[in-house]
Amino acid sequence: MLNEKRLIENFIDMVKISSPSLNEREVADYLKKILLDMGLEVEEDNAGKDHNGNTGNIIAVLKSPGKRKILFSSHMDTVTPCKKINPIIENGIIKTDGTSVLGGDDKAGIAAIIEMIRMIQESGDEHPEIIAVFSVAEEIGLLGAQSFDLDKYKPDLVFVIDSGGTPGTAVIETPYAAKGKIEIIGKAAHAGLAPELGINALTVAAHAITKIRMGRIDEKTTSNIGIINGGTAVNIVMPNVSMMYEARSFSGEILDDLLAETFMIFQETAEKFGAEFKHSVKKGYNGYKLEENSEILKCFEKACGNIGIECKKVSSGGGCDANIYSGRGIVSINMGIGMSKVHTTEEFIKIEDIINCTKIIYEIIKGI
Ligand SMILES: [Zn+2]
Structure with missing residues (x-):
């Protein structure tokens, strides 16, 4: 008892x-x-x-x-x-x-x-x-x-x-979950004297962000960029930007697809602008x-x-x-x-x- x-x-x-x-x-x-x-x-x-x-x-x-x-x-x-x-x-x-x-x-x-x-x-x-x-x-x-x-x-x-x-x-x-840092590495240049020599990382990120799916993706899936950091000075073309990204889904498959799609968009956009894309997004527990x-x-x-x-x-x-x-x-x-x-x-x-x-x-x- x-x-x-x-x-x-x-x-x-x-x-x-x-x-x-x-x-x-x-x-x-x-x-x-x-x-x-x-x-x-x-x-x-x-x-x-x-x-x-x-x-x-x-x-x-x-x-x-x-x-x-x-x-x-x-x-x-x-x-x-x-x-x-x-x-x-x-x-x-x-x-x-x-x-x-x-x-x-x-x-x-x-x-x-x-x-x-x-x-x-x-x-x-x-x-x-x-x-x-x-x-x-x-x-x-x-x-x-x-x-x-x-x-x-x-x-x-x-x-x-x-x-x-x-x-x-x-x-x-x-949910299955993934999180980590996404980085765009552009190129610094004097913003007033020679902006054409630089690659603004924020511009690259912005183009990518308008294409990726964010917020509520479907009833099982969400994603978010919650933090963004970048730049060195107001008169320097922003050479890098980093974003903290997370995604969750009750389906492991949907999460995998969403991550692959997101990384592909960042990669293609970075290439288009001559920038570099890196990330450390990892899947956590199942x-x-x-x-x-x-x-x-x-x-x-x-x-x-x-x-x-x-x-x-x-x-x-x-x-x-x-x-x-x-x-x-x-x-x-x-x-x-x-x-x-x-x-x-x-x-x-x-x-x-x-x-x-x-x-x-x-x-x-x-x-x-
Ligand atoms: Zn506990």
């Missing part, structure tokens, strides 16, 4: 431990002790070494030989300020004294996963194999998840608990889109239904560890746990939401 006191005490203990990205050592050691005491197989991988952090991902397995393998994941790191966190419980809400983030993003998820495993152990019921992954350095680019060895653990489904929205919220699609009748979504909906919670399917512009796992071909979902005003010192979470999310993942495991 769900032990509310145990669940919330564990959460409070964890948030009190400072764990900025790449410095998760202390909370990892706290977790290792708990997980070993629970009788799980516990391992720390090489993610810390890979990314110059002091901690690897913590992986705990509740074995169930021959059964399906279900992975649950939440991240250990938090954004700053998080040096000293004083959690305050007031009217069923956990918040801070206003000097730090709470770190419910994502320790609420960790607390829920641990409590769910304890419930499964105490029930004595049959269960699938449960792989708990507590990742590092999620907040600075999903680094821990990138280092995680999926092939070693071979999960069938991945449930990441790392989203706002009340429990019952399922992030069913997140997006994902779950099919309406996918097993993972059905599992999730059924679990919510079992405890009378409404399932809300949403799309999210952000990325989380689920993007990495699904990018490697494992069907993954990101779930809401009610974390609110995250990445601010006003961050808070309702106790009720941590409890309900725990109930949902317990029902998920019972239904598989």
Whole structure:
């Protein structure tokens, strides 16, 4: 049975431990002790070494030989300020004294996963194999998840608990994204004495920009130039201009096509004017889109239904560890746990939401 006191005490203990990205050592050691005491197989991988952090991902397995393998994941790191966190419980809400983030993003998820495993152990019921992954350095680019060895653990489904929205919220699609710098290199010349000897990079950029597709491209796709810099002096033909560009799409293919088209237009325009075009636009993490009748979504909906919670399917512009796992071909979902005003010192979470999310993942495991 769900032990509310145990669940919330564990959460409070964890948030009190400072764990900025790449410095998760202390909370990892706290977790290792708990997980070993629970009788799980516990391992720390090489993610810390890979990314110059002091901690690897913590992986705990509740074995169930021959059964399906279900992975649950939440991240250990938090954004700053998080040096000293004083959690305050007031009217069923956990918040801070206003000097730090709470770190419910994502320790609420960790607390829920641990409590769910304890419930499964105490029930004595049959269960699938449960792989708990507590990742590092999620907040600075999903680094821990990138280092995680999926092939070693071979999960069938991945449930990441790392989203706002009340429990019952399922992030069913997140975009593919690309961003970086676009540069036009023209040629400087005295603007008053010999402008014809120069190539104005801004003129080149302007011609290209009127041809590329920008803003809302279609219902799945957007792109933007958000920053532009260039020039050296008012009396010098602008020799270079740089622009920060981004594009997003819920379709990886459409994004690829849009990028190719955009670069081609810049390239052709630059050539026409005798200028040079360079860019450092890179695709980030993969997006994902779950099919309406996918097993993972059905599992999730059924679990919510079992405890009378409404399932809300949403799309999210952000990325989380689920993007990495699904990018490697494992069907993954990101779930809401009610974390609110995250990445601010006003961050808070309702106790009720941590409890309900725990109930949902317990029902998920019972239904598989
Ligand atoms: Zn998070």
